[in-house]
Amino acid sequence: MTIANWARYGLAATLATAAGGVLIYRRKPGINHDAAPARSARHRRRFGDYRVTGATVTIRATPEQIRACWQGNAQLWSALEYLPFPEGNQPDLLLPPSELRDMASRPLLTRIVAEREDELIAWRSEGEGHADMHGRLRFRDNGSKGTAVEVIMAVRPQHFASAWKTEAMMAEALKLGLLRDLRRMKMLIETGEIATARMRPDAA
Amino acid sequence: MRAATFQGKGDIDVRQMPDPAIVNPRDCIIEVTSTAICGSDLHLYDGVIPGVAKDDILGHEFMGRVVATGKESTLEVGQRVVVPFTIFCGQCFHCSEQRYSNCDNSCPVEDQEVAEKAFGHPMAGMFGYSHLTGGFAGGQAEYVRIPYSDVVPLVVPEDIPDERLLFLSDILPTGWMAALNAEIAPGDTIAVWGCGPVGLFAILSAFQQKAGRVIAIDGVKGRLDMAEQLGAEPVNFHETDILDALKQMTGGVGPDAVIDAVGMEAHGFAIDNIADRIKQTVGIGQDRAHVLRQAIMACRKGGRVSVPGVYGGKADLFPLGALMQKGLQLRTGQTHVRRFTAELLDLIERDVIDPSFLISHRLPLDEAATGYRNFRDHQDEWIKVVMHP
Structure with missing residues (x-):
């Protein structure tokens, strides 16, 4: 191998290392309870270092009824994929459903950080997961159609998971999963059951 | 089972x-x-x-x-x-x-x-x-x-x-809703494309809803015969130019309302339908919308277009200009x-x-x-x- 080739490969390796370093290095977020991006970011794909996503449905029920279902319906909890739900014993803690736990790669402690009756509940994750997450459930009157329920979640993957593609995949999975969760909640509240085409209870 | x-x-x-x-x-x-x-x-x-x-x-x-x-x-x-x-x-x-x-x-x-x-x-x-x-x-x-x-x-x-x-x-409620969507006023002339079961029930419903005349369009003689037995005036698209026939039958005005009871699998050898069929066959198109295009062109100015026929994708060469310029109302749905x-x-x-x-x-x-x-x-x-x- 000639000296010119060594130089070429060396330059390529240096550039690749630098690019990788930029991708890998991300400033570790300090947790600021008042700056939870999901509380202020709406209709934006990004908020600082966070990727923001969410879903909205309108449910023919009052905010109290919707909240009661979210807080107390075990059938809903077992159907949820991404939307955290209240932990029975500790009023300020939420339990992440399985898909959200998988996304964070470990149990994710989620704490309520703001609450306005019939209007808004905001939460954030705590501890060392692979993703830092903030979320918000908001209720708005939608006239004769019912109550618009909007969930916004902001996710910031940490460490090696912070590559843009991983972040985008996380956001896409969250968006789809949150919409499914809200629709299941809507079905349960409006019809008393979650629609299924299964022919038998034991069928896949 | x-x-x-x-x-x-x-x-x-x-x-x-x-x-x-x-x-x-x-x-x-x-x-x-x-x-x-x-x-x-x-x-x-x-x-x-x-x-x-x-x-x-x-x-x-x-x-x-x-x-x-x-x-x-x-x-x-x-x-x-x-x-x-x-x-x-x-x-x-x-x-x-x-x-x-x-x-x-x-x-x-x-x-x-x-x-x-x-x-x-x-x-x-x-x-x-x-x-x-x-x-x-x-x-x-x-x-x-x-x-x-x-x-x-x-x-x-x-x-x-x-x-x-x-x-x-x-099919009976579908024909009924098709006629309701045509907003038939007593004495109106209605043209129905397709004399399959839904088309025949649309004809039956149109008369129930006080249409004066119903013109039935199909290419199958047996079905046109059934439409005629219901009181409709049959027109075979294999034998005549539909747009000309409808103008002639309505004194140049066009039908007050048109009903597309055919949907995405239109038959016939019109150029647009052949192009649609090729696109459908090779998988780059889904709907053969010839009937809908023709119905819009045929409908009188300010008339109503009712579409009970099933469509599932997108159609090009859609006469949006005719729909707008003639002030037509389009109503459809499952x-x-x-x-x-x-x-x-x-x-x-x-x-x-x-x-x-x-x-x-x-x-x-x-x-x-x-x-x-x-x-x-x-x-x-x-x-x-x-x-x-």
């Missing part, structure tokens, strides 16, 4: 499938006594509707007797019911306005995303159709699970035979079946209408494959196939 299942394009097979059971509290199970093959089943058979899987149980026109009920069903075992093809919850915003085929809740969430990508919003669930509409098992079977059985099925009297009631499940069933049952009970005139063939369920093949390939004779499991 035995059921007619989709095995691939042009391949229907009656197979042994698991019996359905109660899954949700509002469910019931019915034993099917009569079921029919619908023109839109042929869209599945021909492979032009996406989201149909191997072993899917077909059939969305059926009736039967209740054999089991969930704890929140209001039906009783033994009751005789006709089941609308659109599944609806009865409680969402759309159901509250009787737009049952727009129900928010009846399609399982896992099946909503493809339809949402294709149409902007998910659809309601339907029996025996595509997974875009939930993938619910259909009624060409011995038993069917009926969700939301407290609101969906229509309980019917014991003294009227199945064959007079069966079409309340789809049928909100249950909104019309009480009124139509009353007409049947009073012998004002007898929908059974449509039935040309009766088969056992085991001969479903024959029924599908002949219904598609011999339209002159095979007008409507009813099967008895």
